Amino acid sequence: MKSLLLSTLLLPCLLSAEVFKPARVTASSFSVFNVKREQHNPELTADGKTGNPKSYWGSDVKDPNVKPPHWLLFDFGREITCNTITLEMVRCTFKDSLAMAINDFRLEYEENGTFKTIAERKGLLSEYRKAMNSKDLTVRYNARIPELRQTFQFNPVTTSKIRLVVMDTIARLDEMTVSFEKERVPAPKAEQKTITIDDGVLRFSFAPEDAELCPGFVRGEFKSASKIYYSDRGERDQVRRYFARGTGDATFTVPVKPGIYRVLVMGGDLRASTPGAKLVVNGYPVNIPPNFENVFFWDERTVEADDAIRIDAQGDWLVNAILLAHIEAAEAYETAVHRLVIGPDFHQLKLDPQPSNTQPPTVSAQERETGYLFYTPSLQQRIFPFTTPLDSQKGTAVSAAAAGNTSKAISIAAYALKHIPGFTVTVRAPALNGVTLPTSIHPIRCWPQRTGHKGNAKTYFKVPELLDDNRPAFLEEATSRQYYILVDVPSGTLPGLYTGSVEIAGKGIKQRSFPLNFTVHPFELEPLDKKQYAAMYMADSHRGYIAAAPPKFTAEEQLTMDRERLADMRKHNMNSIVFPSVRYLNKEQFEEIYLTVNQRLDEAGFPRLPMPHHNQALTKQMVEEIQEIVTRTGLREILFYPV
Structure with missing residues (x-):
């Protein structure tokens, strides 16, 4: 900080202020996109409005000749005397809230045709991120997030112009306020009160x-x-x-x-x-x-x-x-x-109860003694904790069938007639003549999910959605618990009746075994790759894209993540991916990513099917260069959809 600066206030103050509105606001550059959807001209930093993620000053990101330092100039058209400047940085709403804030900057005022520094801040964000990566846990867990509202107070200066200079690659700012604070009395710290909710x-x-x-x-x-x-x-x-x-x-x-x-x-x-x-x-x-x-x-x-x-x-x-x-x-x-x-977002959503059978089941004396009802609902039926079984679903055995070169999913459930601690369901895989079919079992976990996806519908409910780890559970009286059994039938499996069992145990109930009869048909189905095309975006905000992870990951970490995600996709019958949505810099850069993506897909057993490529900035030259790469290498076709 320069000597002119008195303090940077991060706490609210009781202030009596005169705020100066600039007569003119200019900048070194600004971005122009779809002006109906978002604006980034410099005048927006003096409109008194904050918090709109599509309305702020942003330096030009399209022109490669625009490089730092960037500047934003308030020209008041007259001399003013000020002692406070407040910067409202842009709060990112779609990922890291700090992603659009500025890191290195300084504030200046004009005196006799020369700009002089009021305050300078270096590493506002980078120092914090460095602390987040520190191996010293005291540093990492005591670090506080930088405030996106930065207030600078200094000895009064008389000037007609105030300038913000940003050394970052891209400059963004929501609002800048220049004022004269007549009083600087820190607001008393509010007493912390615990608000109780008496609901049990x-x-x-x-x-x-x-x-x-x-x-x-x-x-x-x-x-x-x-x-x-x-x-x-x-x-x-x-x-x-x-x-x-x-x-x-x-x-x-x-x-x-x-x-x-x-x-x-x-x-x-x-x-x-x-x-x-x-x-x-x-x-x-x-x-x-x-x-x-x-x-x-x-x-x-x-x-x-x-x-x-x-x-x-x-x-x-x-x-x-x-x-x-x-x-x-x-x-x-x-x-x-x-x-x-x-x-x-909870206050924006409305509970949307989902339909399910809730009629009390008929229970025989023998079933009452067993302590639960075993039933086999269809895979299409969602089983909630409050779901009750129909008489037609109750059973004493599980039967299923599949052809070779396929997998078969089976749904089973148990409805408790009393509290059962340590309730456990396991499966003995079906076998025939020493050949055992690969089999797994998972409880299906209910998870709050959005249920309204049309128009302005914002509804949610706790629905069965996640395959959980199989472990003992406390099965509450009058609740159901659903399990998902998956049986793989590899190519070449001999036809016949394979037998296994579903084993149920728990505290206060007798251990029981339910036969699992699995028929393998005397024919095989063609691989799904010949019947369907299924591609998806394979990316998230943390791991990035296949072959294009954020720089925080090493090459080894990138490879491990790619292999794990692609193996999971292949297991779920996906046979292509949407090509990574990375910025096209040049032909060589694209070819490097293209070759790596193809290598990853080949290693994971993906067929050589086309990859859709989403790029709104496509040009004729880009398309011709990409087509030349595909033709020359003979690898996967690229399908363009610039929408």
Whole structure:
């Protein structure tokens, strides 16, 4: 900072200010896109409006001759005396909120035809991102996100022009305000108040001391002999912004009355990758997997408690929040779960209950003694926890059939007639004459999902959507749990009746075995690659595209991610991909990516089918260059769709 600068205010102040409007606003350059959809002319930085992600000043990104430094000039047309400048940076709404902020810049005023520096800031974002990648956990978890509203106060200067100079590759700014603050009295710090919600749900946020918590939450604290970091990422989400990061075994205990409780644990970090969390909740394992930044995962368990809910964390772990409630508060608990998982958009959505059979089932004395109803719904029927079986679906065996060179999915479910702790369903794979068919089983997990996708419909419901890890569960009375069995029939498998079984066990019930009869037909089907074409975008905001990951990943990490994603696609009968949507720089750059993509697809067993290529900036020259590459190499055809 230059000596003229007094302070950079990041806290609200009680101010009496005279704000100066510029007579003219100019810039070194600005971008022009579809003006009906978005504008980026410099005058937008003085219109008094902020928060519109399509209305801000942005330097020209199309002209390759436009290079930093970029500048934005406020010409007041007269002399003013000011001592405060506030920069409202652009808050990115579609990915990292900092992605469109500026990093290196300075503020200047004109005096006698020469611009002099008021304040200079270098590394506003890069220093923070450096801290996020630090191996020093104290640095990483104590780093605070830079404020997107930067206020600079300085000794009064008299001038007719104020200039912002940006050294970044691209300059963007939402608003700049120049004023004279007559008073500089810091606002008193508001007293932190805990807002309680008396609905039977206990909500714990693992935040630093004195943090402002989301309504209904109280601060939770793990006990450990190892270091625990309680971090605040400073974003708007009052749950996800906070977390506890442990470096060794730890325990969180909540005293409760005896009973049956539902427990949810959420883990994730808005700003850095996470170690996940291996937890045990009153004897039931909970695994929050490691993830990229801004990816949150949650899991639930139903557990019995005598006098406490005890959550044991093992090794390195990270936890944001925990919800728990007695099953008598099930409705309030479900609402709290939806609000937490959906996040800030929850208030925009409306619950959309889905149809399912809920008529009480007929239960024989023998079935009552068994403790549950075993049934076999069709794959097309979605089984919710509240679904009840029809008499026609109840059975004592499972039967299915498939031809060679295919796979067969089978749906089974159990409806509890009483509480069953440790409920376990396993499968013994079908076999014949020493040949065993590859078989897997997964419970189908219900997950809050958007249900309204047409027009302005914004609805959601907790629907069966995710194949979960198979493990013992607490099956609550009057609830269903669905399982997905997948049997692979490789090419060359001999026809016949293959027999296996579905095994069910649990506390308080007798172990039972249900026959699994699987018929392999005496013929094979042609590979799906000859019958269908199925391509998809294979990218996400964290890992990027096949053969085109963000630079934070090494070549080895890129290769591993590509292989994992392509193998999963191939398993689900996909046989092509949409070509990576990367900016076309030149023929050589495109050919390098094209060859790598083809190599990856060949290694993963993809047939050589065309790849659609989406590029709104296509030119005749680009198309001719790409066609020459395809013709010369003899590899996969490129299909252009510049829409």
